Amino acid sequence: MAHDKRLLKQEDQIEKLKEAIPDWIKNLERPETPMLTPKFGPLEGIRVVSSGIVIAQPWTATKMAMFGAEVIHVERPGGDIHRRTAPNLVRGERTHGCDFANEAVCRLSLGLDFKKPRGIELLMALWKISDVWMESSAPGTLERSGITPELAMAVNPSLVILRVSTYGQYGQDAMLGRPGYDALGQAFGGLMSITGDSSGPPQRAKAYTADYLTALHGWAAVMMGLWEAKKTGRGQVIDNSQFEAVHVTQGFQMPWITGEGKKSAHTGNKAPGFQPYDTFMCKDGYVFIGALGPIIYSRVPKFLGLDPDKYSYENCSLDEAAVASEEGLEVDARLREYCINHTRWEVEEALNKAQIGCCRVMNAEDMLKDEHYALRESHVPVLDRQSGIPIRVGGITPKMSLTPGQVWRGAPAIGEDTTDIMSKLFGFSEKEIQEFYDAETIHRTEPFSEPVVEPL
Numbered sequence: 239m240a241h242d243k244r245l246l247k248q249e250d251q252i253e254k255l256k257e258a259i260p261d262w263i264k265n266l267e268r269p270e271t272p273m274l275t276p277k278f279g280p281l282e283g284i285r286v287v288s289s290g291i292v293i294a295q296p297w298t299a300t301k302m303a304m305f306g307a308e309v310i311h312v313e314r315p316g317g318d319i320h321r322r323t324a325p326n327l328v329r330g331e332r333t334h335g336c337d338f339a340n341e342a343v344c345r346l347s348l349g350l351d352f353k354k355p356r357g358i359e360l361l362m363a364l365w366k367i368s369d370v371w372m373e374s375s376a377p378g379t380l381e382r383s384g385i386t387p388e389l390a391m392a393v394n395p396s397l398v399i400l401r402v403s404t405y406g407q408y409g410q411d412a413m414l415g416r417p418g419y420d421a422l423g424q425a426f427g428g429l430m431s432i433t434g435d436s437s438g439p440p441q442r443a444k445a446y447t448a449d450y451l452t453a454l455h456g457w458a459a460v461m462m463g464l465w466e467a468k469k470t471g472r473g474q475v476i477d478n479s480q481f482e483a484v485h486v487t488q489g490f491q492m493p494w495i496t497g498e499g500k501k502s503a504h505t506g507n508k509a510p511g512f513q514p515y516d517t518f519m520c521k522d523g524y525v526f527i528g529a530l531g532p533i534i535y536s537r538v539p540k541f542l543g544l545d546p547d548k549y550s551y552e553n554c555s556l557d558e559a560a561v562a563s564e565e566g567l568e569v570d571a572r573l574r575e576y577c578i579n580h581t582r583w584e585v586e587e588a589l590n591k592a593q594i595g596c597c598r599v600m601n602a603e604d605m606l607k608d609e610h611y612a613l614r615e616s617h618v619p620v621l622d623r624q625s626g627i628p629i630r631v632g633g634i635t636p637k638m639s640l641t642p643g644q645v646w647r648g649a650p651a652i653g654e655d656t657t658d659i660m661s662k663l664f665g666f667s668e669k670e671i672q673e674f675y676d677a678e679t680i681h682r683t684e685p686f687s688e689p690v691v692e693p694l
Contacts, residue, residue, distance in 0.1 A: 244408040245401075245475040248388050255392035260359055263393065268367040269663050272308035274346055274655060279306025280641040284464065287312065287364045290374025292320045292419065293341060293449035294480060295402040298456035299372055303344035304634055305643040310364060310659060311345045314352075315681055317652035318342075321624065329691045330625030334649070337446075339622045340631045342649035349653020349681035356679050358385060363664055365393045369467070370460055374402040377414045387475045397473040398463035400456055404448075406479035418480065423448030427484025428491060434504040441504070451483040512555045513570060514538060517599060518577040518585070524599040525577065525585050529555075534594060541592045542572045606630070619693075620648030624683070626690030651685035 241249050271285045284307040288299035296311060296318065303309040311318075323335045348364075351357050365371055371390055373380065380386065387399050401407055404418025405426070416422075421442045424430045429448070434441035456478045467473050495501050507526075509515035512535070517524045529535045532551040539549040554566040561570075577585050582598045589596035598604065605611050614637075617630045634643040660671045660680065674680045 241474065245477050246387055246391075248386075252388050252392045252395075255389050259362065259393055263359065263363050263366055266363055266366050266664070271367075272306075273662050274658055275303075275308045275344070276644070276646050277306070278641075278646075279304075279643050280638065282306040284308070284370065285368040286310070286370040286372065286460075287361075287368045288345070288372045289361070290372060290402060291318050292323075292374070293337065293446050294420070294452040295372050295374035295400070295456065296320075296345075297341045297450065297453040298400065298402070298460070300341055300343060300345060301453060301457045302370075302460070304645060305638075306641070307370075309345045310348050310368075310655070311342065311650075312348050312350050312361070312364070313652055315349070315678070317349075317683075321652070327622060327625045327627045327629070330622070330627040331686065331690050332625050334622055334625035334627075339625070339629060339649045343620060343631055343645050344647055345650060346655040346659065347650040347653050348659050349656045349683070351679055351681070352383060352385065354677060354679040356674070356677070358383070360664075360674075360679070361385065362389070362393050365390050365397055367663060368394070368397070369464060370398045370400065372400040372402065372456070372460070376416070376418065377401075377403055377407050391473055395473060396467045396471050398460055398467055399473065399475045400460050400463075400478060401475060402452060402456060402478050402480070404480045406482065407475075407477040420446040420448045420480070423452070423480030423484050427481035428488045429484045432488070432491070432502055432504055435506040436504060439504075448480045448484050451487060452478060452480045455483045510558050510561065512557075513561050513566065514573055518574055520577045520580055520582045520585050522581050525582050525589075525596055526599055527573065527577075527585075527589060528595040530595075537592050537594050538569065538573070541589065541594060542569070542576065544569065544572065618645050620645060621686065621689055622648045623654060623685035623687070624649060624651045626686030626688075628689045628691075628693040652683040653681050654683060654685040656680050656682040 243249070271283050281302055284302065286299050286302055286307050286309045288296055288309055289312040290296055299309045299311060318338065321335050321338045323337055325336050327334045327336055327339060350360055352361065390397050390399055404423050405413040405416060408414070424442050424447060427448060430440045430442055433443055459476045459478060463474055463476055491502065507517045512530065514527045514529050517526050529538050535551045535555045536546065539546045549565050549569055552560065553563060554560050554569050560566050586596050586598055600608070605617065611617060615633045618633045619628060619630050621628050629648070631645065631648070633645060657671060660666045660674065661668070
C-alpha cells in the first residue's frame with residue numbers, strides 16, 4: 239500500500255536517499271530504551287524525538303513522557319521561544335516562562351543547531367534509534383533545509399512522523415505558508431466565533447485551547463501509528479492541524495448549519511435554548527449551575543419553592559421562547575437572588591444536595607487549596623531546572639490502575655541532557671563531544687538540581 243502523496247510526496251525517492259546516509263548512522267545500534275529516563279508506565283520502551291516549538295507539538299511529547307516514553311526535545315540555540323513567553327518565573331537565577339515550566343516536565347533537552355554542518359546528521363542519528371519524530375514547522379520550512387519525511391524514513395522505515403501545524407500540510411496553497419499559532423487555530427476552527435458575550439466581540443479561549451486539543455489528538459494519532467508500525471514494520475506521516483482539532487469539537491455547529499440553515503453566534507455563558515446553564519454571582523465569587531434536560535430541570539422549581547406546573551420545563555426551559563417567557567425569566571431571577579445571598583460553597587452544597595449540577599468557578603488559588611485536587615494529585619511539586627524555582631505543575635491525567643504515569647522531573651534547563659545523549663545514546667567519546675561543542679553544533683546550560691529560592 240502506497241502512502242498518501244499529499245503527506246509523503248516523494249516516496250519513490252526513499253531508496254535513493256539511503257545512499258546519502260553517513261555510515262556511522264547506518265551502523266548505529268539502538269541503545270536500551272529508556273536509557274536516560276526512569277522506567278515506568280505503559281509507554282516504557284518508546285523513544286520520541288520532539289523538534290517543534292511552543293505548545294501543540296511539544297506538549298504532545300510531554301503527554302507521552304508522563305506515561306513512560308523517553309522524550310528528547312531538540313532545542314535551538316537560546317532554547318524554545320516559549321521559554322521566554324510571559325508570564326515568567328523571575329525569583330530564580332534565570333528567568334523562565336511559566337507555560338514552558340508547566341509543559342516541559344519529564345522531557346530531556348538536547349541543544350542542537352540544525353544549521354551547522356553536522357547538525358542534520360545528529361537529527362538523523364536520533365531518527366535511527368527512535369520510534370517517533372514530532373515537528374511543528376510551517377509546511378515547507380524543514381524541506382528547504384533538506385530535512386524531509388522521506389529522509390527520515392530512509393534512515394528508519396518504521397518511524398512514526400507527526401507533523402503539527404495550524405492549517406495542515408496540504409489544502410489551499412495560500413493557507414499553508416502562513417504563520418500559525420493557537421489563537422489562529424481557534425479563529426479558523428470556529429471556536430472564537432461562539433466564544434464571548436453577545437454585547438462584545440468574539441473572544442479567544444484564554445487557555446491555549448487549540449494547542450492543547452491538537453496535542454491530545456496528536457498523541458492519540460501517534461499511538462495508532464505505533465500500533466500499525468508494530469503490526470507491519472511500516473512508519474507513516476501524520477498531519478495534525480490545529481484548526482481541525484478545534485473544528486471537530488464544535489458539536490452541533492455543522493449539523494445545524496447543514497440541516498437547518500442556522501448558525502450560532504457568541505452568546506456568553508448563558509445557554510439561549512435551555513436553563514439554568516450559566517454563571518451566577520454569589521457573595522464571594524461565582525458558581526456555574528447547569529440543569530440540562532427535563533429531569534434535572536424539574537428539581538430547580540422545587541429547590542426555589544416555585545409551582546412545578548407553572549414553572550415547568552415546557553414553560554421555562556424547552557427552547558429560546560420558554561427561556562425568555564415571563565415564567566422563564568422568573569426562574570432565572572429567583573435563582574440569581576438565591577445565589578447573591580449565599581457564599582459559593584453554600585450554593586454548591588445546597589444545589590448538589592438537591593441533585594442540581596453546581597460548582598464553584600475555581601481560580602488558581604482555589605485549585606491550590608482544594609482538598610479534592612490534593613487527594614487526586616491534580617497538581618504536583620517539581621523544581622524548575624532552568625530557573626531553580628520550586629513550583630507546582632499539572633499532574634498525571636488520566637489515572638491508570640496498573641501502569642500509572644509519573645511527573646519525575648521538572649522542565650529541563652536548555653540543552654541540559656546534551657552531553658548524556660551524545661555519549662550514552664550515540665557513543666561519542668569525551669573528545670568528540672567537545673569538538674561538537676567547539677563547533678557550536680550542540681549547546682548545553684547547566685541545570686539547577688536544588689532550589690535557589692524558598693517555595694512560596
